[in-house]
Amino acid sequence: MPKDTLTITDNRTGKTYEVAIEHGAIRAVELRQIKTSPEEFGLMSYDPGYLNTASCKSTITFIDGDRGILHYRGYPIEQLAEKSTYLETAYLVLYGELPTRSQLEEWTYQITHHTILNENTKKLMDGFRYDAHPMGMFISTIAALSTFYPESKDIFDEQVRRKQIYRLIAKVPTIAAFSYRHNTGMPYAYPDNDLSYTGNFLNMLFKRTELKYKPHPVLERALDVLFILHADHEQNCSTSTMRLVGSAHTDPYCSLAAAAAALYGPLHGGANEAVLRMLAEIGSKDNVPAYIKRVKSGEVRLMGFGHRVYKNYDPRARIIKQTADAVFEVTGRNPLLDIALELERIALEDDYFVSRKLYPNVDFYSGLIYQAMGFPVEMFPVLFAIPRTSGWLAQWQEMLLDKEQKIGRPRQLYLGAGRRDYVPIEQR
Ligand code: SDX
Numbered sequence: 001m002p003k004d005t006l007t008i009t010d011n012r013t014g015k016t017y018e019v020a021i022e023h024g025a026i027r028a029v030e031l032r033q034i035k036t037s038p039e040e041f042g043l044m045s046y047d048p049g050y051l052n053t054a055s056c057k058s059t060i061t062f063i064d065g066d067r068g069i070l071h072y073r074g075y076p077i078e079q080l081a082e083k084s085t086y087l088e089t090a091y092l093v094l095y096g097e098l099p100t101r102s103q104l105e106e107w108t109y110q111i112t113h114h115t116i117l118n119e120n121t122k123k124l125m126d127g128f129r130y131d132a133h134p135m136g137m138f139i140s141t142i143a144a145l146s147t148f149y150p151e152s153k154d155i156f157d158e159q160v161r162r163k164q165i166y167r168l169i170a171k172v173p174t175i176a177a178f179s180y181r182h183n184t185g186m187p188y189a190y191p192d193n194d195l196s197y198t199g200n201f202l203n204m205l206f207k208r209t210e211l212k213y214k215p216h217p218v219l220e221r222a223l224d225v226l227f228i229l230h231a232d233h234e235q236n237c238s239t240s241t242m243r244l245v246g247s248a249h250t251d252p253y254c255s256l257a258a259a260a261a262a263l264y265g266p267l268h269g270g271a272n273e274a275v276l277r278m279l280a281e282i283g284s285k286d287n288v289p290a291y292i293k294r295v296k297s298g299e300v301r302l303m304g305f306g307h308r309v310y311k312n313y314d315p316r317a318r319i320i321k322q323t324a325d326a327v328f329e330v331t332g333r334n335p336l337l338d339i340a341l342e343l344e345r346i347a348l349e350d351d352y353f354v355s356r357k358l359y360p361n362v363d364f365y366s367g368l369i370y371q372a373m374g375f376p377v378e379m380f381p382v383l384f385a386i387p388r389t390s391g392w393l394a395q396w397q398e399m400l401l402d403k404e405q406k407i408g409r410p411r412q413l414y415l416g417a418g419r420r421d422y423v424p425i426e427q428r
Helices: 028-033 077-083 086-095 101-112 119-126 134-148 158-184 197-206 217-229 237-246 252-263 271-282 285-296 315-331 336-347 351-355 362-372 377-401
Strands: 005-010 015-020 061-064 069-072
Touching: 015 028, 069 077, 069 086, 069 315, 077 217, 077 315, 086 101, 086 197, 086 217, 086 377, 101 158, 101 197, 119 134, 119 158, 134 158, 134 252, 134 377, 158 197, 158 252, 158 377, 197 217, 217 315, 217 362, 217 377, 237 252, 237 377, 252 377, 271 285, 271 336, 271 362, 271 377, 285 336, 315 362, 336 362, 362 377
Parallel strands: none
Antiparallel strands: 005 015, 061 069
């Protein structure tokens, strides 16, 4: 009868070891028993970039990278994008079930009534240069919120956690919009509680002198779909950062600021900004073959392509591409779309990309929509961070409640100098 175990033979000693296989994995700590002598530390696994290491058990998001499948709490992303809203999806990601009508009403009420920022926050934001990158302002202001809510350190009190979750989900659009208004030299536009989550976000961004901002329903819905698609994505770089910083029992504001800092990187959430810069640099469809040549020579990367997990088309990219058509109906077609489509067409036929299983990811088309909606490229990573806030908080909370979790502290393979004595400067 086959057993769910692995038998390992250490050829240095001839000893064999049997370790349990659970959920398709072995516990790395089981390797520590494999030694050539009792005083040894024992074996470790070495996995730079964590290509094959599970850091946690989770019930939030499931990805099948080979088949291009993404589920939040078991619900296919395609169904949520079509039938749900971002706030409903955020509730699902955080609490595990779709909310009842009364739960959704209470959730929406709480988020809506926590959108205001303490007036002192404006003084902090006013201190940035006029051209400060909005992601730098976003990260700094999120961390600063920890000083307004010191009670958030009480992370094991469920009510305290829930209040901070309300505040963070509610305030990230306000911080993002204030950052944008700072960059454009416009006065801050305050939240309008009559509007939806994304409608209010558009209000705080684009309200001018009209008494009441009216969001365009197609753009409001398109942004809501984009927020649904970006809510969570299991143990990506920024979520792993949220979990690692949170494992030290840091408050959720500073932990989320760290996660947002990781997202800012051009290899991660900053890729949506990098894609638009790449398309602008290419300039026209005619220049695509030359750019592809530079990519294949290793000189540049095709930003918005490739993924650590997806070795098939990112299901989110497919939905975003469909959403783009609805947006362009309203805003007019983004001319850079033709360059993006030509890049995709060529890349999906070229063996360099096919052999490496490089497909468009979530960042390849999203920026085209954001630009068409009037956002400057610098805002794109911020537009990623807003919806990912619910995923970061869900993963942070799951980590805190996981009895197996403790402070994250990886080991290393030390290959440096052996012990040696200090050398006085005269003898160097
Ligand atoms: C996100 O993890 C997540 O879930 C992230 C995310 C989320 O929702 O949280 O999905 C969001 O971050 C999407 C990814 C956005 N980043 C980009 O679009 C930047 C461009 N893509 C890459 O740099 C790259 O594909 C990564 C970072 C996304 C993945 O990198 P890996 O898994 O470490 O792969 P790799 O760098 O080892 O590449 C494997 C091979 C290499 O070639 P060889 O050395 O084998 O010859 O593929 C090549 C790479 O050079 N390659 C690319 C490429 N991506 C990988 N070549 C050209 N262009 C690219 N974009």
